[in-house]
Amino acid sequence: MGSIFQITCDGAFFNRCLDCFLGKVANTSKLHDNLVALETELGKLIAAKNDVMMRVVNAERQQLRTLDQVHVWLSRVEAVETEADELKRHGSQEIDKLCVGGYCSKNCASSYKFGKQVAKKLRDVRTLIDEGVFAAVATEVVPERAPEPVADERPTEPTIVGLQSQLEQVWRCLVEESVGIIGLYGMGGVGKTTLLTHINNKFLESPTSFDCVIWAVVSKDLRLEKIQEDIGKKIGLVDDSWKSKSVEEKALDIFRSLREKRFVLLLDDIWERVDLTKMGIPLSGPKNTTSKVVFTTRFVDVCGSMEADKKFQVACLSEEDAWELFRKKVGEETLESDHDIVELAQTVAKECGGLPLALITIGRAMAFKKTAEEWIHAIEVLRTSASEFAGLGEKVYRLLKFSYDSLQNETIRSCFLYCCLYPEDYDILKWDLIDCWIGEGFLEESDRFSAENQGYYIVGTLVHACLLEELEGDKVKMHDVVRDMARWIACEIEKEKRKFLVCAGAGVGAVPDVEGWENVRRLSLMQNQIEILSEVPTCPHLLTLFLDFNYKLETITDGFFQCMPSLKVLKMSNCGHVKVLKLPFGMSKLGSLQLLDISHTGIRELPEELKLLVNLKCLNLRWTHMLNKIPRQLISNSSWLRVLRMFAIGFENSKEPSEDSVLIGGGEVLVHELLGLKYLEVLELTLRSYDALQFFLSSNKLKSCIRSLFLIKLGDTKSIHATAFADLKHLNELCIRSAVELEELKVDYTEIAPKRSEPFVFRSLHRVTMERCHKLKDLTFLVFAPSLKSLSLYGCNAMEEIISVGKFAETPEVMGHISPFGNLQTLYLTDLPELKSIYWKPLPFTHLKEMTVHGCNQLKKLPLDSNSATERKFVIRGYTHWWNRLQWEDEATQIAFRSCFQSHEI
Numbered sequence: 001m002g003s004i005f006q007i008t009c010d011g012a013f014f015n016r017c018l019d020c021f022l023g024k025v026a027n028t029s030k031l032h033d034n035l036v037a038l039e040t041e042l043g044k045l046i047a048a049k050n051d052v053m054m055r056v057v058n059a060e061r062q063q064l065r066t067l068d069q070v071h072v073w074l075s076r077v078e079a080v081e082t083e084a085d086e087l088k089r090h091g092s093q094e095i096d097k098l099c100v101g102g103y104c105s106k107n108c109a110s111s112y113k114f115g116k117q118v119a120k121k122l123r124d125v126r127t128l129i130d131e132g133v134f135a136a137v138a139t140e141v142v143p144e145r146a147p148e149p150v151a152d153e154r155p156t157e158p159t160i161v162g163l164q165s166q167l168e169q170v171w172r173c174l175v176e177e178s179v180g181i182i183g184l185y186g187m188g189g190v191g192k193t194t195l196l197t198h199i200n201n202k203f204l205e206s207p208t209s210f211d212c213v214i215w216a217v218v219s220k221d222l223r224l225e226k227i228q229e230d231i232g233k234k235i236g237l238v239d240d241s242w243k244s245k246s247v248e249e250k251a252l253d254i255f256r257s258l259r260e261k262r263f264v265l266l267l268d269d270i271w272e273r274v275d276l277t278k279m280g281i282p283l284s285g286p287k288n289t290t291s292k293v294v295f296t297t298r299f300v301d302v303c304g305s306m307e308a309d310k311k312f313q314v315a316c317l318s319e320e321d322a323w324e325l326f327r328k329k330v331g332e333e334t335l336e337s338d339h340d341i342v343e344l345a346q347t348v349a350k351e352c353g354g355l356p357l358a359l360i361t362i363g364r365a366m367a368f369k370k371t372a373e374e375w376i377h378a379i380e381v382l383r384t385s386a387s388e389f390a391g392l393g394e395k396v397y398r399l400l401k402f403s404y405d406s407l408q409n410e411t412i413r414s415c416f417l418y419c420c421l422y423p424e425d426y427d428i429l430k431w432d433l434i435d436c437w438i439g440e441g442f443l444e445e446s447d448r449f450s451a452e453n454q455g456y457y458i459v460g461t462l463v464h465a466c467l468l469e470e471l472e473g474d475k476v477k478m479h480d481v482v483r484d485m486a487r488w489i490a491c492e493i494e495k496e497k498r499k500f501l502v503c504a505g506a507g508v509g510a511v512p513d514v515e516g517w518e519n520v521r522r523l524s525l526m527q528n529q530i531e532i533l534s535e536v537p538t539c540p541h542l543l544t545l546f547l548d549f550n551y552k553l554e555t556i557t558d559g560f561f562q563c564m565p566s567l568k569v570l571k572m573s574n575c576g577h578v579k580v581l582k583l584p585f586g587m588s589k590l591g592s593l594q595l596l597d598i599s600h601t602g603i604r605e606l607p608e609e610l611k612l613l614v615n616l617k618c619l620n621l622r623w624t625h626m627l628n629k630i631p632r633q634l635i636s637n638s639s640w641l642r643v644l645r646m647f648a649i650g651f652e653n654s655k656e657p658s659e660d661s662v663l664i665g666g667g668e669v670l671v672h673e674l675l676g677l678k679y680l681e682v683l684e685l686t687l688r689s690y691d692a693l694q695f696f697l698s699s700n701k702l703k704s705c706i707r708s709l710f711l712i713k714l715g716d717t718k719s720i721h722a723t724a725f726a727d728l729k730h731l732n733e734l735c736i737r738s739a740v741e742l743e744e745l746k747v748d749y750t751e752i753a754p755k756r757s758e759p760f761v762f763r764s765l766h767r768v769t770m771e772r773c774h775k776l777k778d779l780t781f782l783v784f785a786p787s788l789k790s791l792s793l794y795g796c797n798a799m800e801e802i803i804s805v806g807k808f809a810e811t812p813e814v815m816g817h818i819s820p821f822g823n824l825q826t827l828y829l830t831d832l833p834e835l836k837s838i839y840w841k842p843l844p845f846t847h848l849k850e851m852t853v854h855g856c857n858q859l860k861k862l863p864l865d866s867n868s869a870t871e872r873k874f875v876i877r878g879y880t881h882w883w884n885r886l887q888w889e890d891e892a893t894q895i896a897f898r899s900c901f902q903s904h905e906i
Contacts, residue, residue, distance in 0.1 A: 034118045035088065041125045042084050048129060049077045073131055080124050087118055151203040151213035152234070156194060161328070161356075162321030163195050166312055170199060174264065174292055175208055179310045180283070182294045183303035186314035187466035187479065188400045189357030192296035193268055195314060199294060200266055210291075211261040218295075220271045220402060224279055228254065231265070231279070247278065254280030258291070267295040271406060273305035298403050300464045316354030316479065323349050325356060329363025337370035344375035351382045353480035358396050365390040384506070387488040397485040403465050404489060414442055415458050416467055417498060419478050420486035421524035421546050423505030427475045430459055432597075435618055435643065439569040439595030440543060445617070448642055448681040472825050472849055473790070474766075490522075503528065504546065511535070517542065525550065526571075533560050544569040548597075554579035562586040573599040573620070580604065580626070588612040598624065599645070605629035611636070618643040622684065625652040635673045644677070647684035647708040648735070671695045674702060684708035684733075690717040697724055708733035719744045722781040726761035732787075735769040742773050743798075747781040747807075763787060770796055778804040783820040789847075791821075792828040801837045823847050831855040839863040842889060845874070853878040854904065865889040866896050876900045 052074065160167065173179040184192050203213045216230035228250045232238040235257045242250065259282040267274065274295075276283060282291065295306060296314075303311040317325065326349040327335065335342050348366065352358035362382075369375060378389070387393040407413045415437055422428055434455030437443050443451045443458075459476060462468040468476040478486065490500035499519055503512055504526040511530060514537035517523060523539075524546040532555045542564050547553070553575045561567070567590050575581050580602040588609035596613070599622040610616075611633035617640055621627060627650045635641070670692075674680065683705035687693050693711065696702050706728050714720075714736075722745040725731055736742065762785040770776060772795040780803050782788060793799065803820060820839065821827075825847050829835065835856045842865035851874065853859060859882075866889070876883075880903045888894040 030115070030119070034115070034122055038084055038118055038122045038125065039088060041122060041129065042081065045077060045125050045129050046081065049074065049081075073128070077128055080121065080128060084121050084125065087114075087121055090114070148212075149204055150208070150210060151200050152215065153204055154197045154200050154215065156197040156201065160191070160194060160198050161325040162317040163191055163198070163314070166195060166314065167198055167202070170195070170294065170312060171202060171206075173310055174199070174294070175206075177310075180292060181306060181308045181310075182292065183306060183308035183311040184294065184296045184314055185298065185300045185303055185311060185466070187316075187355070187482065188298055188403055189355050189396060189481075190314050190316060190466075191356045192314045194356070196266055196268055196294065196296050203264070209262055210264050213264045213266065215266045215268070217268045218270045218274060220269075220406065222272060222274065224275075225250075227267075227274070228279055231281075251278060251280030255282055258282050262290045264291065265293045267293065270295045270297040270302055270306070271299070272302065298466050300466075317356060317359070318354065319350070322352065322354045322359055326352070326359045326363045329360055329367065331367050334367055334370055338372050340372040341370070341375055344372060344379065347379055348375065348382065351379070351386075351480065355396075355479065355481045357399065358392070358481050361391040361395050362389065386484040387492060392484075393488060396481065397488050400482060400485045401489065401493075403467055404485070407465065408461070411442055412458050412461055414440075415455075416462055417486050417490045417500070418442075418522070418544075419462075419468065419476075420483050420490060420500070420502060421504060421522060421526070421544065422478070423527040423549075424480050424483060425477065426505070426527070427471055427473075427477055430456065430474045430476060432620075433459070433476070435595055435597075435620070436544070436569050436571070439618060441568065441594075445642070498522070499541065514538075531555070533557060536560055536563065538563040539567070540565060542567050545571070547572045547575060549574045551575070551577040553581060556581075556584040558585040560584050560586065562589040564590060566592050568592055569595045571595075571597040573597050573601065575601055577602065583607050583610075585609070591615065594618060596620070600624070602626045606631060606634065608633075610634050615640060617641060617679075618645075620645045621649050622646075623648045625650065632673060636676055639677055640679055641677050642679050643682040644674075644680065645682070645684040645708075646686055647733070648710045649686045651686060651688075651710070651712045651737070671699060671702065675699065680705055682707055684710075686710040686712065688713055690714050690720065693720075693724075697727065703727050704729065706731055709735070711736045712738055714739040714742060716741045718742060718775075719746055721746050723747055723761060725765075730764055731762070732764050732766040734765060734767070735771070736773055737769075737771045739773045739776075741775060743775045743777060745776075745779065745781050747784065766790065768792070770794070772796070774798060778802060778807070780804045780807045783818050785820075787823055788821065789823055790826045791824060792826075793830065793832055794828075795831045797831075797833060799832050800834045802835070803837075803839045805840045819843060821845065821848075825849045827851045829853045829856050829859070833858065835859050837861070837863075842868055845869045848874045850874055851876045853882065857882065860885060861887045864893060864897060866892045868893075874900060875902055877902050877904060879904050 052070065056070065056074075170182060170184070173182055184195060186192050200213060200215055203210065212234060214231050214234045216227045218227060224247050228247065229238060229243075231254055232242060232250065235254070237250075237253050237257060242253065245253070258280070265276075265281060276293065281293070295302075295308075297303065297306075300311065300313070316322075323346060326345065330345060335345060345366070348362060349359060352362060362378075366375070366378060369378070381389050387397060404413060404416060407416065418437065418440070419428065419433070431452075434443070434452055437455055437458070438445050438448075438451050443454050445451045459468065463470045463476065467478075467482055469479060470476055487500070487502055490498040491502065499521040501512070501517065501520045501523045504524040505528070507529060508525075509529040509531065511525070511533060514535045517537045517539045519541060520539060521541050522544040523542060524544075526546045527549040529552055530547075530550045531552045533553070534555070534557050536557065536559045540563070543566055545564070545567060548571050551574065561570075561584065570590065570593060572581075575598075583598070583603065583606070585607070586609075587607065590613060593613050593616055595618040596610075596616060597618075597620040599620045601624055603624055604626050605628060608631050611631050613634075619634075619641060620643075621630075622645045625648065635644070674683070680701075683702060684707050685696065687696070687709070688711075693709075696706070707730050709725075709728075709731065711734075717739065718741050720742065725734070762781070764787060765785040766787055767790040768779070768782065768785070768788060769790075769792040770779065771792075774795070774797045776796050777798050778801045779791075779793075779799075780801075782791070783803055791802075793802075821843055824845065826849060827838075829838075829852065831854070833855065836858045838859070841863060843863045845864070845868050848869055851862075853876070862876075876897065878901070883901055883903070886894075
């Protein structure tokens with residue numbers, strides 16, 4: 001068995017040796033033939049390579065992409081070609097070594113090795129030739145479009161002055177936060193499209209995981225087909241057959257294409273809700289925020305209807321940023337051409353109110369104005385007739401007018417234009433504006449509360465359309481450029497229809513030519529330096545006349561109002577501060593007058609003839625501190641008065657009234673006269689005694705009308721039951737002044753305790769002022785005033801606490817449900833020498849804007865901690881020595897509020 005195994009092994013070994021020998025002989029003997037074949041096949045391979053290369057170049061020129069395998073094949077051909085050339089170069093030397101007819105070599109090892117390399121290279125070349133057929137076909141049959149950039153770059157300014165921080169905020173929402181839909185809102189020309197464009201272009205600079213960014217312009221004329229076409233172009237759906245499909249079919253195609261992608265849809269200029277589902281956009285849910293939608297709009301309401309998860313207001317530029325933008329547009333060469341131009345240019349920039357479109361338009365127009373005279377003229381034009389300034393009417397006002405045109409109806413448009421009667425930068429009280437709208441007849445007054453609600457709705461509509469700006473203290477204002485646009489519409493575009501004459505805030509001392517008033521319907525001379533109205537104008541069509549804030553006005557000639565038969569609204573507040581103003585004779589001719597406002601004047605008595613104003617519905621006498629006489633018949637059964645504002649009247653006049661006048665601050669007589677006003681719905685009162693207050697509170701009708709109470713002196717009254725005010729459902733303003741004996745505003749907390757689930761009893765109270773109530777110790781009743789926005793305390797010498805913890809000793813459960821000052825916006829504390837506490841523990845102060853502390857040296861701790869007013873957007877004003885002595889909850893709180901402090905010394 002052993003010998004057989006040995007023979008078998010020797011035979012196998014012999015066979016392997018024979019195969020090896022014959023193989024070596026073959027590599028050597030065929031060397032010449034293989035070299036010739038290699039050269040031939042290599043030529044074929046190079047030809048194939050050149051053909052494929054040509055196809056690749058052509059594909060790239062068409063922005064097509066060949067398969068990666070083709071590029072790998074070309075690389076392998078390059079490598080094989082180099083190696084084969086090297087073998088061919090040494091081939092003749094190896095051939096010379098052969099002998100015995102090519103079957104043997106003078107150097108067997110060398111020839112065998114070389115022959116083996118040639119044979120292998122020949123096989124490689126032939127393999128690549130076979131693969132080259134596929135490569136050629138691949139470049140022709142399977143081209144792929146080159147990868148498109150994730151977004152299409154859009155032209156824009158290289159820098160965005162003042163918008164960088166908002167760009168970063170929105171970008172964080174796009175790439176980091178769980179936010180699906182983002183709304184950018186703001187007035188026309190403020191830079192919304194610019195911001196959206198920079199967001200689009202940022203995707204080209206910053207790598208993200210999104211597959212595509214789609215841009216579509218919506219515009220006022222909403223057409224889903226147009227938006228679908230923009231989307232289809234970006235995702236490669238648009239061709240002749242696709243264009244002929246219905247909206248529903250296109251939506252299905254878009255949905256199928258986008259549902260597996262991470263996309264960002266940028267929609268510019270939305271004016272109403274866009275149904276994304278109808279367009280075919282796959283919506284992200286709470287657990288699926290892989291895709292995003294960002295849109296711009298002029299209306300904050302659209303952010304709601306689009307169900308935006310996050311909204312950002314694109315506001316006008318700060319003064320510093322506005323100057324930077326304006327400076328760039330004007331150019332340094334112009335600014336340096338005259339030493340006066342920089343200061344004048346800053347004035348021009350301020351006229352733009354931070355609106356980028358206006359800054360750019362005016363800046364470009366002034367770019368080569370190199371004399372001070374040209375700049376002074378520009379300022380004059382902007383202040384008097386801005387629409388005549390180059391480019392403003394056509395480029396700026398017409399853009400803003402789209403917002404005006406889109407308002408829902410003629411009533412809202414008329415209410416908007418009415419606002420331009422007020423001066424530039426004027427803070428307009430909402431209720432005062434609504435009084436005027438009602439007086440003009442814009443709002444139906446069958447029910448005063450419904451009319452007021454409609455007015456507040458219109459104010460909200462204008463705010464949401466960015467045509468008015470909301471301010472603290474229930475006020476609004478018009479942006480300077482929006483006001484100029486409104487004047488342009490009222491005085492030029494719709495001149496024949498509106499017939500406005502606006503000279504408000506012009507600083508004029510002389511009245512404009514009264515002959516030009518004949519056809520005017522609405523006239524504003526507010527905030528000027530007028531001292532005398534000496535001519536009698538004829539104004540048969542005049543409906544509104546604003547004379548407010550002419551402080552120097554001392555004389556109105558008799559008969560001035562006698563030729564204004566259609567006048568409905570007459571405002572004369574804040575007139576005659578230098579010399580006491582007297583109303584002229586002839587006011588009885590104002591037979592159509594519905595609103596008379598002589599508030600904040602030093603007028604001493606109302607003329608008897610006012611009783612003949614049978615259509616008068618609103619009489620505003622607020623803060624007529626010297627007023628002593630109101631004709632009895634003005635407040636009588638025949639009067640149509642619905643609104644009577646007598647807040648803070650007559651408190652500086654000690655003269656006894658005559659028998660034919662109403663007793664200012666009186667009791668029974670005044671109650672009797674007021675009860676005769678059967679249409680009365682809004683009442684503001686000044687009372688001088690607790691008895692008078694009791695008389696008023698005994699009338700259910702008057703209690704339902706009272707909006708504001710001004711209580712002064714109150715004799716020897718030491719205590720008032722504050723819960724009596726709880727029956728005044730509409731009381732929103734309370735002021736107590738010089739009640740020197742008043743010690744307490746009582747509340748029976750044990751009665752309120754059973755109602756602790758909803759204990760608030762002063763729900764409508766917004767403003768409270770206590771002044772020179774020397775013995776008053778606290779205002780604990782304010783814990784039951786959840787809507788309180790403003791609290792002002794002056795000269796209350798005995799006050800130690802605003803909210804007293806001791807008064808809840810018997811009912812501690814009540815405090816578990818109450819957090820006072822939740823809506824407080826302003827807190828003024830002045831000359832309270834004993835005040836030690838505002839509240840005994842930290843409060844959120846979610847809405848606080850301003851806290852002023854002066855003359856309160858015992859107040860050593862504020863009710864603040866690190867969780868209070870988390871946005872830190874309010875100001876604390878006081879003296880530095882008081883601030884430095886304050887004690888804090890902890891160091892973190894002290895550090896957090898350090899930036900909020902403003903010293904009185906500054």
